[in-house]
Every structure is written in C-alpha cells, then in structure tokens.
Amino acid sequence: EEASGFNPKHEEELRIPNFIVGTKNSLILFVNASVFEELESDQRRGEVIVEGQDARVTGLACHPKQMRFAVVGYSGVLQLWDYGECVVLGARKFDKLKGQCLGFDPEGQYLAVGFTNGTLKLLSATTLDEVQSFRVSGGSITDLTFSHDAQYLATADEDRCVALYRFTYRDEDDTKPVEWVFIGKHRSHSKAITGLQFSPSSPSLEENVEDLPRLLSVGEDHAIVEYDLQNSFIKTGVKLKSRTKTELTAIPTGLLFSFGAIDESATPSIIVANSEYKLKVYGDDHRKCRRTVLGPTYGGPINRMIAMECEDNRYVTFSTMEKVIGVMKLPLDGNPSKTMGLIAHAGEVTSMVSSLDGRYLITAGGSDYSVFLWKVQPEAIEASIALGGDTLRPYLELIEGGPGGEFYDEIRNYFYYAQLRSQGEETTRQRKIEGTVPISQVPNLMRALGFYPTEHDIRDLISELEQSHPGGVDLPTLIRVYVNHRPVFGISKADVRRAFETIAKVSWA
Incomplete structure (x- = not known):
C-alpha cells in the first residue's frame, strides 16, 4: 500500500x-x-x-419579418430558432412523421410543413400549434411555396403532382369561415418535379393595377408548366395555362423568377438551371429562350436559386446538388468572374434559405445533421469582377490555349472567312470587312469550331442573337456565345454509345 x-x-x-x-x-x-x-x-x-437534429435534416424556412428560421428533418423534430441570438425559441415533435420541407407565408402567420408520407400541416408561426392538416398526396411532399399575396399555397410531391391551396371561404361558400382550402392537384409532369415557384411581387406596378401571382413548375421531363390560378376552383380542379418544352437533352434542375436577369425590365425573367451546367433565361411568357449562359461548374448542377438585392445590385444565391453554395451577380452573361462558390457541407445540400434582409444564408446538410449560418458579402464578388475583368478576357481564359492560343487564331480565321462567305465566295467585287457576320452564319461557325447544336439549340441561339444583336455578330460576341452554348465537358464515349443504342432501338421498333 x-x-x-x-x-x-x-x-x-x-x-x-x-x-x-x-x-x-x-x-x-x-x-x-x-x-x-x-x-x-x-x-x-x-x-x-x-438541442440539435438526430436524423437527416431536410427542411428550412426563414421568417419574412423577424430574425427567425425553422428547421425540420427525419427525426420529426421541428425547431424555431432566433438566428440573431442563436437560441431555440420553440420546438415540437411529430411522432411517426418525417419532415421534408418547410415554408412561412409572406405575412409570417403560418408555417407549412410537408412530410414524407404526403401529409401537409399548417402551424401557427409563433406557437407552432397545429391550425390545419391535409393528406392529399400519396408520395413525399418535396417542395412547397406561398404566393406573394399570401392567398395561395402550392406543393410538389414524388408522384409528379402539384397541389394547390387557397386562403378563402370553406368550400368556397361565403357564409362559412375563411381558412386554407384544398383546390385540387394535377399530375402536370411525367418525371420528377425539380422546381416550383410563384412569381414575385412587381415593385413598379401602378396602384390601380392588380399584381396577380403566377405559378410555374419545371421537371425532368424538360417542361415548364404554368397553372391557371384565376380559373382553378374546387369544382374545376387545377387548370393548366401553358406548357413549354425547354430542352431536348439537358435535364432541368432548378427554377427561379428574378428581376434583372438580362436587363432592368419591370417584368421578371424565368431562369432555368439544367444538368449541363447552363442557365437558360426565358421571357415573361416562357415561350422563347432569351439567353443561354454558362453556370458554375463546381459541385454539380445548380438545384436551388434565391434572388437577393444589396446596395442597388442584384444577385442570385445558389446551391448545387453536392457540397457547394455560392453567389452570382446579375445580369447573367456567363462571365466566371461574376460567380463565386465555396464548400458548405461534406455531402448533399438538402435545403437553403435566405434571411429577410438577404445578409445571411442558412443551409442544411442532410445526412451530416448540420445547419450552417453564412454571412453574404457581395463585395467579394465586386472584387472578383475588378480583378478578372468585365470584358472579353474571362471568356478567352475558358477556351483551349487562352487568348494567345491556336484555337483563338482558328476562331478568328473562321470569323473572317464567314464574312467573306456571306458576301459570296466567287464574287469579283471588292470585299468589305465590316467586323460582323450575319446571324444566319453563326450555326455554321459553331459547327466549324466543333460544337454541333441540335435544331432546338439553333432556334434558341438565333432567337437570342436576334434580340441582342439584330445587326450582326462581332468577334467578341461570337466568342461569348461559343463559350456559353458549347457543352462544358464535350461528348464522351458513353454519350456516343447511348446514341447508337437509341438508334438501334428505333431501327428495330
């Protein structure tokens, strides 16, 4: 011892x-x-x-008027946080239910919660007490969104259906109380729905002009669908207004209504992200593609976008399918200096929302059980633009060999040859080199440079140039168009093999 x-x-x-x-x-x-x-x-x-989440974190929502956000996941625990003080303000547990998505209405009175079994619950945004509950979807509710006037709520589910709710009289009978009423649902897509959004409120409308909301969805079936809200009732169900084919090969992965995507127009543009790392900007009627630009090429294709304003500039914050979140400055033109991204999570980014003033982003990491709060600093983008330049040089850096390489010389030679060809190859008259080529020559130039667009792509390309450069295309514009429209990773052997397999199936059919 x-x-x-x-x-x-x-x-x-x-x-x-x-x-x-x-x-x-x-x-x-x-x-x-x-x-x-x-x-x-x-x-x-x-x-x-x-007190954190002890299962997969899937849903986030920011309060529209207070420094609060809600989070839910597969544990069934819903938490309401004050992100200014970093404290939990309230929580509740949903037994035998897995939360999938969240959304506050624009007035901050209701919090909608979508679950994996198709249940939709509307809660008080302050007490988290249940106000109403619906079960109209057979599959998981994958997305939900409120209209800017707080009169409509739309959900998308795994069954490729969009369900519509209206804040009106029960059974649309003005003798009954006002509540959330299920209008109907429509299987508007043949493949998974990847984007669902109402149009934003227009700040420039006159006082007597009614700012009616619009609802659009986009899916892996290459379609943008608009819904006829004003003619959708309980008796008629959800009516469709239009359907537009967006792509032939690329799969749409995200959707955003945004002002300033191309210019300072008073009407919002429609931005569609796709699986080929492109951002396609459509006009108000979403029938014509007004611009195609190269998007961020890190972390996979963009699947979420949020519009924000800061110091008289407009930006879009985005998340990709894996790891990365970032910021792009509007208008969209494909300039890589106007985009930045960072690794936010170790794996999938399951949700992303913006604070009421746009100063913060909140992200959820799914299987890492994490929720992160990020401060947005737009001045970093402005510094990147100042360093990288807002001229042609950032685009030249994206082509093989850069501004002094052989490929650049090849582009220039083809450009001047196209000018000669447009004036006739066998003419004896004096040539006039005016520095532009007709728009009709641009598809041939793309093919000469090794990019073979489909007829659908050519229609979009010509439509874009007719609106932006009706008098002809100069060399800098040609280079920008080439960089923005060409495939990011080219054609692989697997792509060629799939093409031959498709031809074989058609031949035997």
Whole structure:
C-alpha cells in the first residue's frame, strides 16, 4: 500500500471541474460537478445547452419579418430558432412523421410543413400549434411555396403532382369561415418535379393595377408548366395555362423568377438551371429562350436559386446538388468572374434559405445533421469582377490555349472567312470587312469550331442573337456565345454509345 501510494484510510475527496457531454441524440449538456453529491437521481442531471437534429435534416424556412428560421428533418423534430441570438425559441415533435420541407407565408402567420408520407400541416408561426392538416398526396411532399399575396399555397410531391391551396371561404361558400382550402392537384409532369415557384411581387406596378401571382413548375421531363390560378376552383380542379418544352437533352434542375436577369425590365425573367451546367433565361411568357449562359461548374448542377438585392445590385444565391453554395451577380452573361462558390457541407445540400434582409444564408446538410449560418458579402464578388475583368478576357481564359492560343487564331480565321462567305465566295467585287457576320452564319461557325447544336439549340441561339444583336455578330460576341452554348465537358464515349443504342432501338421498333 505504501509503495503504490494508495491508502484507503486517507481517501481524498473527488475533485473534478464542470464539464460538457455530447449524446448520440444530438444533445449537448452542461454538467456541474456538484451533481455527484446529490442523492436523488432526478437531481443528478445536466442542463441542455444545445438541442440539435438526430436524423437527416431536410427542411428550412426563414421568417419574412423577424430574425427567425425553422428547421425540420427525419427525426420529426421541428425547431424555431432566433438566428440573431442563436437560441431555440420553440420546438415540437411529430411522432411517426418525417419532415421534408418547410415554408412561412409572406405575412409570417403560418408555417407549412410537408412530410414524407404526403401529409401537409399548417402551424401557427409563433406557437407552432397545429391550425390545419391535409393528406392529399400519396408520395413525399418535396417542395412547397406561398404566393406573394399570401392567398395561395402550392406543393410538389414524388408522384409528379402539384397541389394547390387557397386562403378563402370553406368550400368556397361565403357564409362559412375563411381558412386554407384544398383546390385540387394535377399530375402536370411525367418525371420528377425539380422546381416550383410563384412569381414575385412587381415593385413598379401602378396602384390601380392588380399584381396577380403566377405559378410555374419545371421537371425532368424538360417542361415548364404554368397553372391557371384565376380559373382553378374546387369544382374545376387545377387548370393548366401553358406548357413549354425547354430542352431536348439537358435535364432541368432548378427554377427561379428574378428581376434583372438580362436587363432592368419591370417584368421578371424565368431562369432555368439544367444538368449541363447552363442557365437558360426565358421571357415573361416562357415561350422563347432569351439567353443561354454558362453556370458554375463546381459541385454539380445548380438545384436551388434565391434572388437577393444589396446596395442597388442584384444577385442570385445558389446551391448545387453536392457540397457547394455560392453567389452570382446579375445580369447573367456567363462571365466566371461574376460567380463565386465555396464548400458548405461534406455531402448533399438538402435545403437553403435566405434571411429577410438577404445578409445571411442558412443551409442544411442532410445526412451530416448540420445547419450552417453564412454571412453574404457581395463585395467579394465586386472584387472578383475588378480583378478578372468585365470584358472579353474571362471568356478567352475558358477556351483551349487562352487568348494567345491556336484555337483563338482558328476562331478568328473562321470569323473572317464567314464574312467573306456571306458576301459570296466567287464574287469579283471588292470585299468589305465590316467586323460582323450575319446571324444566319453563326450555326455554321459553331459547327466549324466543333460544337454541333441540335435544331432546338439553333432556334434558341438565333432567337437570342436576334434580340441582342439584330445587326450582326462581332468577334467578341461570337466568342461569348461559343463559350456559353458549347457543352462544358464535350461528348464522351458513353454519350456516343447511348446514341447508337437509341438508334438501334428505333431501327428495330
């Protein structure tokens, strides 16, 4: 006993500092060392200082008028946070339900929660008490959104259906109370729905002009669908207004209504992101593609976009399918200097929302059980533009060999040859090199440079140039168009193999 230094007759008092404990249920506890002196087991407990999500985190929503956000996940726990003070304001547990998506109405009165079993619950945005509940979807509710006038709520589900709700009289009978009423649903897509959004409020409309909301969805079936809200009722169901084919090969992955995407027009443009890292900008009627630009090429294609304004400039924040979030400055033109991104999560980014003033982004990481708060600093984009330049050089850096390479010389030679060809190859008259080529020659120039657009792509290309450069295309414009329209990664052997397999199937059919 003396050799070991241990003497049970002189046992010293246990002395340990206060400590914290993390649990597998995403709790962090503060434990005071004095609990070991307590006799009752109920007194030997720690104080909960952080309560996180202990399952996949899938849904986020920011309050439109207060510094609050809500988060939900597969644990069934819904939490309401104050992101200014970083404290939990309230929470509730949904037994046997897995939360998928969230949304506050523009007035901040209701919080809509979509679940994986197709249930939709409308809660009080302050107390989280249930106000109404619906179960009209067979599959998981994948997205939900409110109109800017707080009169409509739309949801998309795994069954490729869009459901519509209106805040009106029950059963559309003006003798009954006003509440959220299910209008109907429509299977408007043949493949998964990748974007659902109402039009934003227009700030430039006159007082007597009614600012009616519009609802659009986009899906993997290459279609933009607009819904006829004003003629959709309980008796008639959800009516469609129009359907537009967007692509032949690329798969649409995201949708956004935004002002300033091309110019300072008073009507919003429609931005569609696709699987080929392109952003296609459509006009108000979404029938003509007004511009195609190269999008960010890191972290996979864009799947979420949020419009924001800061210091008289317009930006779009985005997330990709894996890891990356970022910011783009409007108008969209494909300039890589006007885009930045960073790694936000180790894997999938399941949700992203913006704060009420656009100063913060909140992201959820799905299987990493994490929710991150990011501060948006647009001045970093402005510095990038100043360094990279807002001229032709950023585009030249994206072509093989750069501005002094052989490929640039080849582009220039083809450009001048196209001018000669447009004046007739066998003419003996004096040539006039005016520095532009007719729009009709641009598809041939694309093919000469190794980019073979489809007839659908050519229609979009010509439509874009007719609106922006009706008098002809100069060399800088040709280079910008080439960089924005060509495939990012070219044609692979797998693409050629799939093409031959498709031809074989058609031949045997």
